[in-house]
Amino acid sequence: MTDELNTATPTAPAWPPRRFASQLWRAAVVLLGAISVASLVFAWRADQRGSTLEQELVRRQQDSTAKIAEARMLAKQAQEQSSESAAKVALLEARVAEVAVQRGQLEELIQSLSRSRDENILTDIDAAIRVALQQTAITGSAEPLVATLKQADERLARYKQPRLEGVRRAIARDLDRVKAISVADLSSLSIKLDETIRMVDDLPLLAVAETRKDSIGRDAKAAAGPARPASAAPAANAAAVWTGKVGDVWSAMTERVWSEARSLVRVTRIDHPDAMLLAPEQSFFVRENLKLRLLNARLALLSRQFDTAQGDMQVAQASLDRYFDRSAKRTVLAGELIRQVMGQARQVTVPRPDDTLAALTAASAGR
DSSP, X not given: OHHHHHHHXXXXXXXXXXXXXXXXXXXXXXXXXXXXXXXXHHHHHHHHHHHHHHHHHHHHHHHXXXXXXXXXXXXXXXXXXXXXXXXXXXXXXXXXXXXXXXXXXXXXXXXXXXXXXXXXXXXXXHHHHHHHHHHHHHHOOSHHHHHHHHHHHHHHHHHOOGGXXXXXXXXXXXXXXXXXXXXXXXXXXXXXXXXXXXXXXXXXXXXXXXXXXXXXXXXXXXXXXXXXXXXXXXXSOHHHHHHHHHHHHHHHHHHHHHHHXXXXXXXXXXXXXXXXXXXXXXXXXXXXXXXXHHHHHHHHHHTTOHHHHHHHHHHHHXXXXXXXXXXXXXXXXXXXXXXXXXXXXXXXXXXXXHHHHHHHHHHHTTO
16 A cells, blocks of 8 residues: 555655755855844844943942032032021020910909909908918917907908808908907016016115105104194193193104114014025025026017926026015015016917808808
């Protein structure tokens, strides 16, 4: 069957080998030339592109250098501007703070100007009461507080505002409480002590004998006795007048002798016999020590040290009772003054006007 096919298919003419080789060579040369030309074209285009890229890179590098220099300059300017801006901001902050302070002061001024009359009165009364409390604490006297409460009550009475009647009632209650407290009047107590100190030099001592005033009075009566019938002498006869004169002289003489005899003998109870044995120079020191005790008590009262003043006055009273004549009027008066000072020199706390302050606060708050 294979033979049949071979016999049936016509055979193609065969190409000559040399002609085919030449054609193949030519085609190869042409292809190689085309490839060379294409390579040259591609190389030229690559070279052109590389040159273009190099020029672009150089241009871009130059642009970058210029932009970097410009950026540096701009950064320097920005830094300088930021420094100036910081200085300006600090100045503005200082001015803003100053304006804020001025605004606060202006607001306070506006508030004080726009405050009503009621608020002004309440504020003034509150400030006056607090100042009076300080004066009372310093002086120890209730007079500043009493005077301030009275002035506040009178001021509110003149104002006649029904809303402030509660404040007036609170003032009245506090005023009654303060008046009910008996505070020691230091000025009057100091005057009493000064008077006692002045009397010390004239107080009679038990060791010094002194003449009685009743004998001097009797002498004066005896001297004045004979003169009475002298006015009636013209009306009576001479015998009666002479007899009356003799009787008067005799009675005056006997009365004077009796008073002298009574003055020579004096009976006195002495609890401390050593008080009768004081020498004249010792009596001087007794008086001076008594004065010093009273002066110390006076200073203690002025400094509101009542315990110290009480101790000094007790010692002074004991010295007065021991060395001085308690039957003499001056001694009795001096002892009475010392006892009065001792009875009044007491530490007393002045009550605070809390009701008034609370009422003022409530009225200021509008309640």
